[in-house]
Amino acid sequence: MNKSRITFYGGANGVTGSNFMLEDLSSGLEADNLKILVDCGLHQGNKIVENSNREPFNYNPQEIEALFVTHAHLDHIGRIPKLVRDGFRGKIYSTYPTKEIAELSLRDSLGVMEKEAKKDKHAIFYREEDIVKTMELWQGMDYHQSIKIGRFSVQFLDAGHILGSAMVEFTSGGKKTIFSGDLGNSPAPLLKPAEKISDVNYLLMESVYGDREHENKDSRRQHLKDIILSTMQAGGVLMIPAFSIERTQEILFEVENLMEASKIPLVPVFLDSPLAISITDIYRRYERYFNKEVKYIINNGDGIFHFPQLQQTRTTEESKEIAQRLGRKIIIAGSGMSNGGRILHHEKRYLPQKNNTLLIAGYQAAGSLGRLLSEGAKEVTIMGERIRVRSRIENLSAYSAHMDSTALSEYAGQTADTLEETFVVMGEPKSSLALVQRLKDEWAIKASSPNDGDSREIDF
Ligand SMILES: [Zn+2]
Secondary structure, three states: OOOEEEEEEEOOOOOOOOEEEEEEOOOOOHHHOEEEEEOOOOOOOOOOOOHHHHOOOOOOHHHEEEEEOOOOOHHHHOOHHHHHHOOOOOEEEEEHHHHHHHHHHHHHHHHHHHHHHHHHOOOOOOOHHHHHHHHHHEEEEOOOOOEEEOOEEEEEEEOOOOOOOEEEEEEEOOEEEEEOOOOOOOOOOOEOOOOOOOOOOEEEEOOOOOOOOOOOHHHHHHHHHHHHHHHHHOOOEEEEEOOOOOHHHHHHHHHHHHHHOOOOOOOOEEEOOHHHHHHHHHHHHOHHHEOHHHHHHHHOOOOOOOOOOEEEOOOHHHHHHHHHOOOOEEEEEOOOOOOOOOHHHHHHHHOOOOOOEEEEOOOOOOOOHHHHHHOOOOEEEEOOEEEEOOOEEEEOHHHOOOOOHHHHHHHHHOOOOOOOEEEEOOOOHHHHHHHHHHHHHHHOOOEEOOOOOOEEEEOO
8 A cells, every 4th residue: 555644844833834745655765755845835924924934944855856836825835935945956836827926926025025134134035046946947737737746646626716726636546635725715706616526535625714604705795885885985095905816806806897887986996016916917818717707707898907997006106196196095905914015004094084994805814913903903003103093994704715614614525435534734723623623523524633843644
């Protein structure tokens, strides 16, 4: 019987820092083990780049044969240039859009890291040249395109989380192991739902919302419309801190549809993030990844992410001019957790006024400004200044890009009959533990939530 080992190098004690190793133990000689990584992400908390990212890897990057990347969020890709800097020379595989978005995100986070490093007097842990080398090793693939690494056949399945997001499916000797990556909250405005899985023997799955349910998705468009309407009726500014990938494009798509259907006033909509603007350009080129409904709109000649009210402010000058435009407006800016980026300038300016609204539409990590605001803080510090929060704070969790607890349980449940073991990772400990319990109770699945540094041998 074949033997493999999964080691949880990152992403087992928390949501971020995803980094897992699959080793083929069948040679019997530790030194000969084929080593494959899935993801190599950044640890993120109240700072975009946490100090723990600077620590050396707990394995030798030179010994890694291949790295499979589930999707382009920084907590899944952010340490890849460091891996390359530290000697990795294998191949990197992902879907095509993941590769394109990753390059933009890595360059952007290098900029952020350089700024933070200057302030905190830290060394940066990769440089421009490492990104160039990384991209040379990186190969794009389509979903369901299979490649062979050692005795494993590997393919990507659509995870429906962000554009290009994928689960990684390994098969060998008639058995199947899946690394879920992050799983999308379907139906999503733009993407297809996560693919069905079956006949899986070993499953490593995310649990960001392992202990929570999202609000009803059918009413989210209505809820968004109501928030826009009430803010505009009050003559206010609607601020949306948005993740540059997916959330920004979903909100743009919804706002565009609401305006075209005359359901909200035609106020200026500022997309105030150079990264989000560039990523939206990538979305425009990958229409084939969208769901039926969006393809139908595109095929009828009505493009998406194009409407007269949309103003993309790439430069700092253009961004500063947003404040000069008095009156009602919608501002979409990063970062999504308000722990950096241009949204801070808008929050500082507009949070003290009662007629404005801050719309939080995604996961907010413990310790982030976004988390404080979403929990109702009345006073916060933004860029060194105490700011009174008088504007309305709204949470719209139905736009989350993650499956909620019930969806996660059903995801594993669909292949419960063949599952030998399930590893619940990528969640805050209480979320992971809640999901472990749920999988045991509802499906009698053998599940556990390992810790960072743990290894498990599997019959695979
Ligand atoms: Zn993600």
